[in-house]
Structure formats: C-alpha cells, structure tokens
Amino acid sequence: xxxxxxxxxxxxxxxxxxxxxxxxxxxxxxxxxxxxxxxxxxxxxxxxxxxxxxxxxxxxxxxxxxxxxxxxxxxxxxxxxxxxxxxxxxxxxxxxxxxxxxxxxxxxxxxxxxxxxxxxxxxxxxxxxxxxxxxxxxxxxxxxxxxxxxxxxxxxxxxxxxxxxxxxxxxxxxxxxxxxxxxxxxxxxxxxxxxxxxxxxxxxxxxxxxxxxxxxxxxxxxxxxxxxxxxxxxxxxxxxxxxxxxxxxxxxxxxxxxxxxxxxxxxxxxxxxxxxxxxxxxxxxxxxxxxxxxxxxxxxxxxxxxxxxxxxxxxxxx
Numbered sequence: 001x002x003x004x005x006x007x008x009x010x011x012x013x014x015x016x017x018x019x020x021x022x023x024x025x026x027x028x029x030x031x032x033x034x035x036x037x038x039x040x041x042x043x044x045x046x047x048x049x050x051x052x053x054x055x056x057x058x059x060x061x062x063x064x065x066x067x068x069x070x071x072x073x074x075x076x077x078x079x080x081x082x083x084x085x086x087x088x089x090x091x092x093x094x095x096x097x098x099x100x101x102x103x104x105x106x107x108x109x110x111x112x113x114x115x116x117x118x119x120x121x122x123x124x125x126x127x128x129x130x131x132x133x134x135x136x137x138x139x140x141x142x143x144x145x146x147x148x149x150x151x152x153x154x155x156x157x158x159x160x161x162x163x164x165x166x167x168x169x170x171x172x173x174x175x176x177x178x179x180x181x182x183x184x185x186x187x188x189x190x191x192x193x194x195x196x197x198x199x200x201x202x203x204x205x206x207x208x209x210x211x212x213x214x215x216x217x218x219x220x221x222x223x224x225x226x227x228x229x230x231x232x233x234x235x236x237x238x239x240x241x242x243x244x245x246x247x248x249x250x251x252x253x254x255x256x257x258x259x260x261x262x263x264x265x266x267x268x269x270x271x272x273x274x275x276x277x278x279x280x281x282x283x284x285x286x287x288x289x290x291x292x293x294x295x296x297x298x299x300x301x302x303x304x305x306x307x308x309x310x311x312x313x314x315x316x317x318x
Contacts, residue, residue, distance in 0.1 A: 008081045008191040015084050016184045016205050020212020022091055022103050026260040027176060028217055036162040037169050043213050046173050051206035053177035054197040059254035060179050061197070064186035067254075068108065068130065069115040069122040071190055079118040080190040082309060083110035086302035090294055095216075099290040102258035105134060107183050109298035117306025130255060131295070137246045137257040138265025144242035145235075145269035152234045153274075161233055168240030172259065175248035180259040184209065235278075239266030261291060 028042045037045075054061065065072055071080050087106035094101045108130055115122040156164060184205045185197060192201070243262035250257045264287060271278040 002077075004077045004081065005191055005193075008077050008084075008187070011081050011084050011088075012184070012187040012191050013204075013208055015088060015187055016208035017212040017215075018088055018091065019103055019181070019184050020209040020214075021216030022095060022101070022212075023176070023180060023260055024209065024213025025217040026263055027172060028213070029263075036165045039217060042169065042173075043210055043217075045170070046176070046213065047206045047210040049173050049177040050181045050209055051199070051202045053174065054182060054185055054202045055199060057178060057251070058182055058185060058197045060251055060256045061182035061186040061189060062195075063126070063130070063254050063256055064107065064111070064183055065189050065195075067123060067126045068111055070120050071111065071115065072193075072195075073120065075118055075120060076190055078309065079114040079120055079306060080111070080187060082118070082305045083107065083114035083298075083302050084187055086110040086114065086298045086305055089301060090298045094290045094294070099286055101287075101290040101294045102134070102261050104180055104183055104256050104258040105261075105291060105294045106298040108134075108256070109295035110302040113299035113302030113304075114306040117303040118310055133250050133255040134257050134261070137250060138261040140246040140249075141239070141242045141262040141265035142269030142272075144245055145238040145266035146273040148241050149234055149238040149270040149273045152238055156234075158233075161237060164237045164241070165233070168237050168244060171244030171248070172240045172263070175244045175246075175251060176259045179247050179251035179256060181205075181209065183256060235267060235270040235274075238270040239263055242266040242269065 024043070024046065027046060028037075028039055069079075070076065084107070087103065087110040090109075091101055091103050091106050108127065112122055112127055152161070152164065185202065188201050188205065189195065194201070240263070243259060243266045246262045246265075247257055247259055264284070268279055268284055
C-alpha cells in the first residue's frame with residue numbers, strides 16, 4: 001500500500017476520534033438536564049446509528065468525495081490528508097479554548113484550500129452551495145425551536161416531556177448519522193478507494209467516533225448545555241427536535257451541514273422565545289466568532305500546507 005494511503009488511513013482514524021470529541025458531546029449536551037436518555041445510553045444509540053445509517057444512504061459522503069472537487073483522482077489522497085490535518089489543527093486550537101466549532105466547515109475549508117494548493121479541480125459552485133446550506137441550518141434550527149418551545153410549554157406536562165426528549169434525541173442522532181457524520185466516512189473512502197459504505201468501515205468509524213465522544217462529552221456538553229443559555233429541559237428538547245429537522249432536510253439533498261451549529265441555533269431560538277435575557281450573548285458571540293474563523297483559517301492553512309508538500313515532493317523527484 002502506498003505511503004500516502006497509509007498516512008491518510010491513520011489521519012482518517014484520528015479525524016473520527018476528533019469528530020466524536022467535537023460533535024458527540026454537542027449531540028448529548030442538550031438533554032443532560034433530563035434523565036430520560038442517560039449519557040451511556042445516548043452514546044450507544046449514536047454509535048449504532050452512525051454505523052448503520054450510511055448503509056442506507058451515504059449521499060453526503062459522496063458530496064465530500066466527488067462534488068466539492070476531484071479528490072478521488074490522482075493526488076486526491078495527499079490533498080485530503082492535508083485538508084484533514086488543516087481542519088484538525090483549527091478545530092483543535094478552538095476546542096482547547098472550549099469553543100466547539102463546526103468540523104464540517106473546517107473540512108470544507110481545508111478541502112478547498114488543499115485542492116487549490118495541490119492543483120486539483122475544485123467546484124466553486126458546490127462549495128458556495130454547501131456554505132449556503134451551512135449558514136441556513138442554524139437559522140432554520142433557531143426558527144423551528146422558537147416555535148417548538150412555545151408549543152411544548154403550552155401543551156406538555158413535565159411527565160410528558162420525556163417522550164418528546166426521546167423523539168428529539170432519536171431524530172437528531174438519525175439526522176447526524178445521515179449527514180454530519182458522513183464526513184468521517186468520506187475520508188476513509190478516499191484513503192481506501194471505495195465508493196460504497198461497507199459495514200466494516202462504517203462500524204470502524206462509529207467505534208472511533210464513540211471513543212472521542214466519551215472523551216469530549218464533559219467539555220462540549222458544558223459549553224452548549226450551560227454557557228449559551230440559562231437552559232431548562234424544554235429548551236434542550238426543542239433544540240433537539242429543531243436541529244434534527246433542519247439537518248435531516250439538508251441530508252435529503254446531499255448537503256453536508258453542521259449539527260453543532262444547528263443545535264446551537266436551536267438553543268438560542270428557544271431561549272429568545274422566552275425572553276432574550278435567557279441567552280448568554282457573550283458566550284454565543286464567541287461560538288459564532290469561532291464559526292466565522294473556522295473556514296478561512298482551515299482554507300488558508302490547507303492551501304499553505306498543500307503548496308509546501310507539493311514543493312517538497314517536486315524537489316524530491318528532481
């Protein structure tokens with residue numbers, strides 16, 4: 001097996017773990033104030049869905065592999081490695097500061113920059129379309145949560161809320177598995193050269209993701225569950241339902257979006273519906289600033305690293 005493929009396989013495994021650290025905690029954080037779905041139960045359900053759903057649909061993974069650029073062509077493995085390294089670096093720095101960001105945005109930025117730096121064909125129309133959907137997802141999540149929190153408060157008792165929590169949790173995990181989680185599968189597709197979703201690879205991705213979730217739950221859970229709004233159980237349930245609808249809608253048309261962003265938008269929308277004073281705008285502003293920084297930072301880093309590696313490779317060949 002070529003060295004560049006081996007390196008990308010190792011990077012792909014690390015990427016799946018980091019995705020668990022960054023995304024898994026966010027998925028579980030909104031329901032931490034309800035005992036209905038305990039953290040370990042949630043991780044098991046999430047792991048199973050991440051492994052199984054791509055067997056039914058993996059259109060979002062194919063968007064990363066073939067629609068954003070020609071990363072399944074010669075040189076694609078090296079460009080993908082550079083892109084993932086750039087994305088991990090940016091997300092790692094922000095994560096160390098307790099600011100969960102969009103790993104999807106980081107990958108899109110890294111892929112665009114690395115593709116351009118390596119001289120691959122990049123599809124600007126698809127990149128722009130993915131970014132448009134990425135911007136829309138938290139806004140739609142916020143608007144839906146604004147409506148749902150009012151409905152839940154008006155029609156649901158405290159004892160009935162657990163049913164809605166289970167529904168919201170299952171919906172958001174299903175949406176994540178059909179959308180955001182498939183960026184991990186896409187990296188393995190490029191590394192190993194397959195185009196479907198063999199179960200051995202979906203299970204591998206899910207297990208690595210679960211390991212990262214176990215590690216990252218405390219920090220990501222604290223940031224989204226406590227810092228954005230003064231959260232009560234109905235806020236979390238409304239955010240879960242809203243984010244699930246927004247993200248699964250994007251998955252239906254093959255558009256990768258960030259579940260972390262959709263959940264954060266849902267929490268803010270639910271908080272605003274009951275008075276803007278519930279939202280900790282300073283913390284929310286820091287998270288939005290991290291989102292805005294993520295794509296250009298990962299894009300520039302990916303472009304610079306690709307030029308550096310390409311130049312080094314040219315010197316070695318000469």
